[in-house]
Each structure stands twice: as C-alpha cells, then as structure tokens.
Amino acid sequence: MPIFTPGRRWQPAYSPFKKESFGNAVLENLEYAIKGPLFGCRMCGNCLLQETAFICPMECPKGLRNGPCGGSTPEHCYVDKTRPCIWYKIYDRSFKMGREEKLLEVLPPLDWEKVGTETWGDVVHCVKTNGTGNVIKSIVLNQGENRWKTWDLVFRKVRQPDWWKGDDQYHAPAYTEPVSNLEKKLKAGEFVVACEIAPPLSMATKKLIENIELVKPYVTAINFTDNASATPRMTSWACSRFAVEKGAEPVMQIAARDRTRASLQGEILGATALGVRNVLAITGDSAVLAPAPRGRMDINDMDAIQMLWILRKMRDEGRYLDGREIKTPPKFFLGAAAAPFASDPKFQAIREHKKVNAGAQFFQTNLVYDIEGMEIWLNELGKRDILDKVYIMIGITPLKSAKMSKFMTQVPGVFVPKKILDRMDAAAKAGNEQEEGIQIALELIEKVKGYEKQGIHGIHIMPVNWEDVVPRIVTEAGLLPKDFVPPAPKVEKVPA
Numbered sequence: 001m002p003i004f005t006p007g008r009r010w011q012p013a014y015s016p017f018k019k020e021s022f023g024n025a026v027l028e029n030l031e032y033a034i035k036g037p038l039f040g041c042r043m044c045g046n047c048l049l050q051e052t053a054f055i056c057p058m059e060c061p062k063g064l065r066n067g068p069c070g071g072s073t074p075e076h077c078y079v080d081k082t083r084p085c086i087w088y089k090i091y092d093r094s095f096k097m098g099r100e101e102k103l104l105e106v107l108p109p110l111d112w113e114k115v116g117t118e119t120w121g122d123v124v125h126c127v128k129t130n131g132t133g134n135v136i137k138s139i140v141l142n143q144g145e146n147r148w149k150t151w152d153l154v155f156r157k158v159r160q161p162d163w164w165k166g167d168d169q170y171h172a173p174a175y176t177e178p179v180s181n182l183e184k185k186l187k188a189g190e191f192v193v194a195c196e197i198a199p200p201l202s203m204a205t206k207k208l209i210e211n212i213e214l215v216k217p218y219v220t221a222i223n224f225t226d227n228a229s230a231t232p233r234m235t236s237w238a239c240s241r242f243a244v245e246k247g248a249e250p251v252m253q254i255a256a257r258d259r260t261r262a263s264l265q266g267e268i269l270g271a272t273a274l275g276v277r278n279v280l281a282i283t284g285d286s287a288v289l290a291p292a293p294r295g296r297m298d299i300n301d302m303d304a305i306q307m308l309w310i311l312r313k314m315r316d317e318g319r320y321l322d323g324r325e326i327k328t329p330p331k332f333f334l335g336a337a338a339a340p341f342a343s344d345p346k347f348q349a350i351r352e353h354k355k356v357n358a359g360a361q362f363f364q365t366n367l368v369y370d371i372e373g374m375e376i377w378l379n380e381l382g383k384r385d386i387l388d389k390v391y392i393m394i395g396i397t398p399l400k401s402a403k404m405s406k407f408m409t410q411v412p413g414v415f416v417p418k419k420i421l422d423r424m425d426a427a428a429k430a431g432n433e434q435e436e437g438i439q440i441a442l443e444l445i446e447k448v449k450g451y452e453k454q455g456i457h458g459i460h461i462m463p464v465n466w467e468d469v470v471p472r473i474v475t476e477a478g479l480l481p482k483d484f485v486p487p488a489p490k491v492e493k494v495p496a
C-alpha cells in the first residue's frame with residue numbers, strides 16, 4: 001500500500017511503447033522505484049502529483065485528470081465499489097492543505113508519446129532552465145506562497161505542455177450573436193425547457209420522428225443522449241440531424257468515453273455542418289454500466305473538461321488541438337453536465353467552476369429530487385462567483401412507478417429523498433403511480449422556478465422513454481414557450 005495515495009490497489013505502471021535509451025531506462029526505473037511505493041505512480045509520464053495533493057489520480061478507472069465524475073461518492077468509486085473515489089480523496093486533502101484553488105487549473109490529456117517514460121528528466125530540465133542554484137535556494141529559504149511559486153515555476157512546464165497551456169482562468173466566448181435559439185432565449189432571460197429523447201435501438205426512425213414532432217412545440221431544444229449507460233443506440237449526431245430536418249433544435253450530447261481527441265474534432269465539424277448548434281460535452285457513463293461484453297473501463301482519452309477546452313479553442317481560436325488552423329471554425333453553444341449530488345457540493349462547485357473556465361456556457365444537471373440539496377450546491381456555485389457566467393437547467397425526471405423511484409437511488413449521482421419514495425410506495429398501493437409521479441415532477445418544477453433569480457434558467461426534462469408526458473408537464477407547469485404554437489390536431493385516418 002503506497003504511503004501517500006490512500007487505499008489504493010497496486011496497478012500496473014505504463015510502459016513506454018518505444019524502445020528507450022539506456023539512460024532514460026535507468027531514470028525510469030529509479031523514478032518508478034521511488035514514486036511507486038510513495039505515491040502509487042503509474043508512470044504516466046505526465047505527472048500531476050503537485051497539483052493533486054500528492055495523490056496519483058491515475059487510479060481513477062476513467063483516467064480523469066480534472067476532478068471527480070458525477071458518480072463520485074465519499075464512500076467509494078461508482079465504477080469499482082471496492083476502492084475509494086481517488087478524486088474525492090484528492091479534493092478532500094487539497095481542502096485540508098488549503099490548496100483547493102490549485103484544483104481549478106485545466107490539466108491536459110495524456111501525451112501518449114510520454115506515457116511510460118520518466119518525468120524527472122523534464123523536472124531537471126526545468127530546474128536548470130530556471131537556474132539550479134536559484135531554485136534550490138528559493139525552495140530551501142522561502143516559506144509558504146513564495147516556495148509554492150518556485151515549485152510552480154518548475155512544475156508548470158512539466159504539467160502544461162506548449163500544445164495545451166491550460167490555466168485556471170475564465171475564457172469568455174469569442175462571439176456575441178447567439179448561434180442557437182436556445183442561447184438566444186437564455187440570453188433574453190426566458191425560463192427555458194429542454195427535453196431529452198432516447199435515440200432508437202435500431203435504424204428505424206418512425207418513433208424518433210414521432211417523439212420529435214410530439215415535444216417540438218413545447219420545448220426550446222431536444223437533447224439526444226450518446227450511448228447512455230455505455231449502451232449502444234443510434235448516435236446522437238444522427239438523431240440531431242433528423243431533428244434539424246423536422247425544424248426542431250437539437251442538443252447533441254457527446255461522450256468522451258467513446259471518443260479520441262481526433263474523432264471528437266472531426267465529429268464536431270461534421271455535426272455543425274449538418275446544422276447542430278448546441279453541444280453538451282460529458283465524460284459519459286463508465287462501461288461498467290453497459291451490457292456485457294464490456295468495453296475499456298480503465299482509461300478515457302479525454303475527460304469532459306478537456307473536451308470543453310478543445311472544442312472552445314476550435315470555435316473561438318479556429319485551431320485544432322495540434323495547432324493547425326481551421327479556415328471556417330465550427331459554430332456552437334457549448335454546454336456540460338453538472339452533478340449537484342455527487343461527491344461533496346463544495347467539491348462539485350470547483351468542478352463546475354472548472355467546466356465554466358474551460359468553456360461551458362450552460363449546464364444541464366443530473367436528476368434533482370431534493371430541492372434543499374440543490375440549493376446547497378447552487379450556493380456553493382454562488383460562492384465561486386460563476387452564476388453570471390453559465391445558464392443552468394435543472395434535470396427533472398417524472399417517476400413512472402415506485403419500482404422506478406427505487407431504481408433511481410442506484411443511479412450514480414442521484415439522490416431520492418425518503419418522502420418521495422414513500423409517496424410512490426403509497427401510490428403503488430393506491431394504483432395511481434404515474435399520476436403521483438407527474439404531481440411530484442410538477443411540484444419540483446414549481447420549486448425550481450422559485451430559483452429563477454438565484455441562477456436557475458430552466459429545466460431539462462429527461463422522461464426516460466415517457467416522452468408522451470412532456471406536453472402535459474410543460475403545459476401544467478406554466479412553461480409553454482413564449483412563441484408556443486399549439487400542434488395541429490391529429491386527423492385520424494378513416495379507413496376507406
């Protein structure tokens with residue numbers, strides 16, 4: 001058990017995929033012999049230890065390098081419940097060390113050229129560049145912040161390569177004219193409704209088109225998930241294209257789990273050329289939630305924060321990650337998922353702050369059934385002064401049955417209060433579960449509307465294959481769009 005990284009199992013270190021010089025190989029083995037037992041080092045070659053409270057983040061089964069995912073809990077990792085959430089440990093220790101603001105820095109994805117190789121060579125190079133004597137004197141003689149400054153001088157270059165140059169600053173969108181109706185309405189201060197439609201499980205699109213037509217008049221935008229629960233379905237961009245063709249406005253969800261940095265950049269150009277103007281960047285559920293045989297569960301090429309950073313730079317700087325120019329940069333309104341009930345509200349607030357800095361202009365939260373808990377999270381965001389930089393839509397899922405309400409307690413990042421579980425149990429006995437589920441959803445929406453002046457700008461209905469209920473909920477919640485046009489009454493075909 002490594003000294004500094006709490007509760008870790010021994011995981012294999014990465015090996016360089018190219019033959020290394022004798023000198024490098026010696027340095028690598030020395031580095032591993034020391035950092036392995038001390039920090040559980042996996043020789044990723046892109047060391048972050050000084051940023052992550054000397055706990056190696058590479059234990060995270062998603063390979064996240066920018067903070068806890070939406071399934072993080074104080075007790076365990078949701079992917080592997082036999083281990084703690086390493087990012088919860090990192091945030092917990094950073095707060096204890098008073099270094100939580102260091103967690104705001106947007107850290108790069110792995111440079112796979114360096115994976116398996118040593119980092120100490122880079123450190124020695126940075127020390128020499130800054131003057132060995134100066135560095136040693138400054139670290140030995142200085143105290144507190146001055147010492148950290150020298151530390152940072154040396155290690156920033158190691159963790160922030162020239163192709164990334166991440167920081168902890170807010171980067172405002174480099175355009176003013178809204179690029180989508182969703183952005184336009186949010187900017188105009190309208191309390192908006194977005195709704196999720198589950199993509200088809202086959203190439204048949206009849207139900208998809210019906211659902212798009214059904215909800216289109218009642219919502220401002222329609223989300224299409226991207227292999228939710230890591231379970232294959234029709235791609236989000238294809239469903240988004242059908243929505244565009246039907247005159248509806250899609251929000252294309254894109255999960256880092258199924259992308260490389262190359263496919264991400266290619267896909268965003270394709271999707272925006274097909275008319276998509278809203279993009280929701282998510283890390284994506286782990287393959288542990290997928291039906292067997294499961295895919296990779298040990299690493300993602302990127303996390304959601306790195307995706308936001310790459311996409312924002314493509315749009316605002318017209319540059320690919322590799323630096324090549326994009327003659328006609330893609331246009332899109334960029335969003336991210338937020339998790340009010342994951343890990344700890346103040347930890348999630350840092351994570352959400354980082355997403356806003358990286359490029360998130362709107363949040364769609366995980367499901368909310370506990371308004372008090374939502375308020376605590378919202379206040380933590382308020383303390384970080386980001387509520388004027390991001391539009392927030394609260395996730396609402398109407399419960400169809402008592403069984404479903406119990407299932408929701410097992411969904412990572414979702415908290416269902418006992419009083420709601422009891423109401424659904426009582427409704428099950430009374431035989432009116434669906435009606436009770438709708439009433440609970442309407443009550444939650446009414447309470448969420450009460451936070452319009454405190455940073456909430458709308459709701460995001462995730463009906464989980466119950467799209468039929470959306471028109472009723474939006475109408476009874478008094479949230480019909482300002483430009484609402486009642487759908488033409490269905491003409492029943494009379495058989496000849």
Ligand code: SF4
Nearest residue numbers: 060069077078085086
């Ligand atoms: S809960 Fe999420 S962030 Fe934490 S270790 Fe597991 S996968 Fe990583």
